[in-house]
Amino acid sequence: MGENQVDWSWLAGEVEQAARNLLGCVLVSTVDGFTVRARIVETEAYSQDDPASHTFRGPTPRNQAMFLAAGHAYVYLSHGLHHCLNMVAGRAGQGAGVLVRAVEPVDGLDVMQARRGGRSGPVLANGPGKVGQALGVDLSLTGHDLTLPPLRLVRGALRQGETISVTPRIGISKAVDLPRRFLITGNAWVSKAR
């Protein structure tokens, strides 16, 4: 790791470990002049050998950002409506990423609420589409370097006493039983199980 390089090694190993390491980390978005900070409380891991992953059949125009090195963003449009945010993981060319499924507001709660139609409480960001909306994320951020504005990822950790729960992923139709959803046990801001 040379000078002026950020150490993303904690995201560059096995994608399941990256998904675990992301719990407790903080996303800082500066969009439209507002700064929002939010703590990641729920993630899902996707990799190229995984039938549920966008990268399963190799690089395409949509998923090419997932083949960048760890520390970039991958954003895709879900159902033509929702911007879902991923942290690219693993090594360049690997096609691995971690979907941010839920966040806990840290700063800029009023801005998040306004973007979410005035809603408050856990529905603010307890789902990937809601996270994208609350943070002001859109497709222009796919491939974005997460060391730079308008979207930065700051390493964090679990708080004293917090533990991780592991479950199958939500909303997919392939590899439905793989235990690749990770969340902070008992956290009020995680999405609801199906």
Place this chain on the structure above:
DNA sequence: GATAAGATTAACT
């Protein structure tokens, strides 16, 4: 060129 499905959400019965 056509078509089906989708890492979702909110509203409605």
Place this chain on the structure above:
DNA sequence: GTTAATCTTATCC
């Protein structure tokens, strides 16, 4: 529990 909204992408012919 069910369904509409909404449109890009991948896949197939």
